[in-house]
Amino acid sequence: MSYKYVVVCSTYLNGEMSATRFGIAVVEETDGNTLAFKTVSDLSTDFDSVQKLVNTCNQLQLDYETMDDVLADFLCSV
DSSP: OOEEEEEEEEEEEETTEEEEEEEEEEEEEETTEEEEEEEEEEEESOHHHHHHHHHHHHHHTOOGGGHHHHHHHHHHHO
16 A cells, blocks of 8 residues: 655634644645545644655655554654
């Protein structure tokens, strides 16, 4: 199976206020379709730090089964 990590963006609305949060998803691309099979949203308000995490996961070709441990380490470091 071929998969990659991507940044996901969520915007939360509360009346007139809004907040944008970034997270990470593991996606598989086959036959022109993209399937997200593991997503963790709301990791950070800092896009750059989440993008750096995504780039590292893709460069190291981390197994998606280790994603929980990787995210725990990420959250401890921010």
